[in-house]
Amino acid sequence: MRVSLFIPCLVDQFYPQVGLSTLRLFRKLGLEVVYPSDQTCCGQPAFNSGYHEEARKLAVRFLRIFSDAEYIVTPSGSCASMVRVFYQDLSIPADLQQSLDRVKEIIFELAEFLVDILKVTDVGAAFSARVTYHDSCHLLRELKVKDPPRALIRNVKGIDFIEMPESSTCCGFGGAFSIKFPEISTAMLEEKVRSIQRSGAEYVVASDAGCLMHIAGLLLRSRIPIKTLHLAELLAVNLR
């Protein structure tokens, strides 16, 4: 099985270790991994701000690069949902319609791919810590993926998994929203961080670098000793 990695720009620039962890994990599972190196961004930031024309250009570019993949996997629920759910709103040119239909079928977020396609819930990771999980909005509500990340986390050896109250409430990131309305965004984040603290966890795990960047932003600013961890990183630690 050949997997084409789609590494979101945020991961490429700020959290390359999330990409490396994904790579390590797939290699361990015996998959052939390729990284189409022309890739940049799926176009979501432009799309979410209403710039369909700009988003369309990047969508077209994305489809050209990935159309002959066997599977496309990305450690981001948000970017996967952009392609699977929102590309169809972009008036993609007719000659790429077939590519779009195909790409929509073969693109998966990491946890979804592991559990639903590979049927793996125990990747063989080990990590002794008290961990809670934050549902990324796009993964949960656009892709309807709720249980797979939890199943994967629970099967990490030595882990103490606790649900936080209101795990599915948004952290307030929302891309440009966090800059357009910094006060609202931060207020939402404060509520989120309170939920995380109430869980008593040492680590908060999520499936999107965006949420984690936002959550870490306040944890660090307020000197709260809870660490953020991407699901891919958690699953790639101490692989047996």
Place this chain on the structure above:
Amino acid sequence: MRITSKAFKSRAREKVLDLSARQRYRGATQHSVEARNRVVQDVLNWEELRETARILKAQSIEQLADLLQQLEEHASANGIHVHWAETDQEACNHVIEIARRQHASLIVKSKSMVSEEIFLSHALEKEGIETVETDLGEFIVQLAGELPFHITTPAIHKSREDIGKLFANKLGVPYTSEPTELTKIAREVLREKFLKAQIGISGGNFAIAETGQIVIVENEGNARLTITLPRIHIAILGIEKVIPRLEDLSTFLAILARSATGQRITSYVSLIRGPKQQGEIDGPDEVHLILLDNGRSDILADRKMREVLYCIRCGACLNVCPVYQVVGGHTYGSVYPGPIGSAFTPLMASLEEAKDLPYASSLCGRCAEICPVKIDVHHLLLWLRRKAVEERLSNLFERLIVQLWCMIMKNLQLYRIASKFARVLQAFLPKRDSVLPVPIWSKSRDFPRLAPKTFRELWREVED
């Protein structure tokens, strides 16, 4: 519709600082959601019920003109005077005309969002006609001179102490913060008004085309009194409220009460068929139905956005919205706040006047997830953002940033150069806490540093 949504941002900025208010909104909305979640469980197949409701609403909106004609025909046959109002002004004028004809000096009102939309009480007061809200929440909001804070629970922003002070102040009663006492005070004031009023005005949750009936759901019995005590009754409904058949009502009653207040059914469901018939002792002598357009036909003409007309005003999307929970209802500057209001208000007023509202969402999608008629609220907000950009309402700076960003993302060479350049720049920044000073973001949150090497660089190293 009068809106002050232009001040959304500045109001929000202030509002989020009030931590105790935030706690109150959160508590009240979460309470509603919990109640809703409990009673949703006892429906055998809630998702199927939602789907049925959505299909019924969609069909009703698709054949709106036909249904409205049927409604007019059947309501008229029942003895109801049907009036059409294209604008808020026209609707108010119909009411004023009826009131003048009857030499009315006092009107009692039951809760109605449409009457808020057209600022009816205000228009009547200007004519010297006293107009009294009789729903407890609306009564409180009216005394305070405010807009409703929420679609279904208009006074949730007020603590019982606030209400106690308000009553003492405006009604001249001794201060108390006991809910039972406060309700008793309101009841005493209102009972007298009910008995004296010449006209009762209500809204309507549904109108049934097949039978010409108007349906009102409520819990306090004030709407029932508003309908039956005064000699004249006027019901004002947005044209989107019409549904085809009486049998469809069971679906809507089941989802509306559950979604709005977490009840299996509301305490009162009134169906108005027409004026008092010969031999009947209760009911008004005259019933008027005002059907209001006020921009709805234009929304209907918009294939994508017409979905907002499915809304049955349950308020569930407000209750789950994390933005609403921190900024509250008044911040939106519209009688329709929250996610559905953010989609509806720009269409009713103009996108320019309410251009912040479509962006006032992190797109988390909880609104669409809970909506009993499955309105894709957050996707509609995305659509409005697109319209805003097409109409060039976004600012020049933002447009330039997006274009520059797009140019870089389209071209791998440029992307590489920009990556390198950003890292060179970063090296010159102070190392304090390894925070990148990103304007606006960094005021309240740390921003991460760029990684020394990008993933694509590391990939090449791993591969080699």
